[in-house]
Amino acid sequence: MDIADRKEMRIFSGSHNLELAEEVAELLGVSLGRLNKSTFSSGELYARVGESVRGFDCFVFQSHSYPINDAVMEQLIIIDALRRASARRITAVMPYYGYCRQDKKVLPREPITARLMGDLYMAAGADRLVSVDLHTGQLQGFITKPFDHLTAIPIISEYLSTVTSGDVTIVSPDAGGGKRAEKYARQLDAEVALVYKRRDDHVHNYSEALAVTGEVEGRHAVIVDDIIDTAGTVCNAAELIRDMGAASVRIAATHAVLSNPAVKRLSESGVDEIVVTNTLPVPAADQIPNLKVLSIASIVAKSVHAIFTEGSVSQIFLGENA
Ligand code: R5P
Numbered sequence: 001m002d003i004a005d006r007k008e009m010r011i012f013s014g015s016h017n018l019e020l021a022e023e024v025a026e027l028l029g030v031s032l033g034r035l036n037k038s039t040f041s042s043g044e045l046y047a048r049v050g051e052s053v054r055g056f057d058c059f060v061f062q063s064h065s066y067p068i069n070d071a072v073m074e075q076l077i078i079i080d081a082l083r084r085a086s087a088r089r090i091t092a093v094m095p096y097y098g099y100c101r102q103d104k105k106v107l108p109r110e111p112i113t114a115r116l117m118g119d120l121y122m123a124a125g126a127d128r129l130v131s132v133d134l135h136t137g138q139l140q141g142f143i144t145k146p147f148d149h150l151t152a153i154p155i156i157s158e159y160l161s162t163v164t165s166g167d168v169t170i171v172s173p174d175a176g177g178g179k180r181a182e183k184y185a186r187q188l189d190a191e192v193a194l195v196y197k198r199r200d201d202h203v204h205n206y207s208e209a210l211a212v213t214g215e216v217e218g219r220h221a222v223i224v225d226d227i228i229d230t231a232g233t234v235c236n237a238a239e240l241i242r243d244m245g246a247a248s249v250r251i252a253a254t255h256a257v258l259s260n261p262a263v264k265r266l267s268e269s270g271v272d273e274i275v276v277t278n279t280l281p282v283p284a285a286d287q288i289p290n291l292k293v294l295s296i297a298s299i300v301a302k303s304v305h306a307i308f309t310e311g312s313v314s315q316i317f318l319g320e321n322a
Contacts, residue, residue: 009308010053012078014062016071017281020095021061023297028305033058035078045070047078054086057308060126064098065280066259072098072117076124083125091307092126095279095296096255100135101227103142106201118143130303132279132296133226133254136176137322148313150303151321152254152277152296153180157187159275159294160222160252167219169193169246173209173237177225183320184224184252191215195237205229205259209236217245225253228276231262235269248272255279256293258286266291 010033013021025032034050060082062075075092082090099113114135121129122143130148134140140147168190172181174197185192193214199207223237234251242249249271256276263286266274275292276282282293299316306313314321 007308008056009059010051010056011059011061011304012049012082014060014071014074014078016065016074017061017063017095017278019281020063020278020295020297020300023295024061024301024304027297027301037074045074045077047074047081049078049081049085052085053082055088057089057091058082058087059091059093059130059304059307061093061095063095063280065096065257068098072120076120079121079124079126089127090125091128091130091304092121093130093300093304095132095300096257097129097131097134097139100131100139103136103139114139115142128307130300130307132277132300133180135226148303148307149321150296150299150313151183151317152279152294152299153183153187153320154317155277155294155296155299156224156252156254156275157184159292160184160250161188163273164188164220164222164248164250166247167191169214169216169219169221171195171212171214171216171221171223171237171241173197173223173225173233174207180226181224184222188222190222191219193221193241195240197233197236205232207233207236209233209240212241212244216241218247220248220250221246222250222252225251227255227257228253228262228266228274229257230259231265231269235265238269238271242270250275252276254296256282256286258282263288 012033036048038046064071102113128146132150170181170185170190171193173195181192196211250273252275277296302316
């Protein structure tokens with residue numbers, strides 16, 4: 001046996017999006033690594049690696065879905081167990097990266113949880129992070145180790161190209177999403193419009209859509225965002241552009257956080273379709289008739305394969321994942 005060639009991979013998954021991890025493992029032709037997980041009476045989580053991982057390249061999947069603190073803690077505990085079991089390299093794969101929106105101080109004496117998250121993953125023993133459509137690309141700089149940033153925009157755009165035709169306008173529901181809207185517009189050969197959104201820094205999840213810059217009248221509008229949380233942002237934008245005479249209105253976003261009252265707002269919004277991905281699990285009860293959930297398993301599987309084989313991740317996205 002040539003021990004220099006010995007390199008093995010294992011994918012482990014937390015409890016918060018097992019379906020996606022299984023889909024990725026199947027595409028890669030591997031089975032999920034064994035974990036013995038349980039919860040103590042006090043609520044503390046426990047995870048023991050159920051097989052030897054000495055010298056292995058390990059990927060730990062977890063989507064930071066509700067209850068988010070348990071999701072993060074479970075992933076950190078699995079990483080800690082792998083490190084103590086002598087894994088060679090540990091990659092934390094968080095298709096949706098929780099706490100990432102608190103990336104700067106807006107008011108005095110606020111925390112910056114996006115940085116705290118990076119520190120926690122580094123302290124636990126992660127050698128690399130992988131996530132999809134980060135709230136802002138500069139989050140990659142919040143850790144000193146490599147951060148592979150994937151994007152679901154090609155998957156969502158490909159789907160949108162099958163359901164839209166004629167004059168299409170990609171609408172960013174806030175100024176911060178302008179670059180994202182341009183990426184979609186390049187893929188769909190569309191125009192771009194921007195909504196002027198005003199937040200209240202003292203009230204979580206509250207915002208207003210005040211005005212639109214760009215052409216929407218008589219055009220097929222697609223509002224694109226990274227996250228649908230309470231759906232206030234996208235539904236306010238939808239109402240405004242429908243009032244301005246858009247011919248049809250769609251909403252597309254990578255991460256379906258769908259906190260209350262998102263499902264009610266989306267059902268009552270009157271939009272033609274809502275397109276999201278499975279970076280977060282979408283429970284059956286939230287799957288309203290005009291909600292389309294696309295799988296990102298193929299891009300995650302390609303990226304995990306590239307990381308394991310030391311190939312290029314950016315090539316998978318033709319450089320559009322910066
Ligand atoms: C904000 O900058 C984000 O891109 C989303 O627009 C926002 O987090 C969505 O939150 P909600 O759905 O609660 O309005």
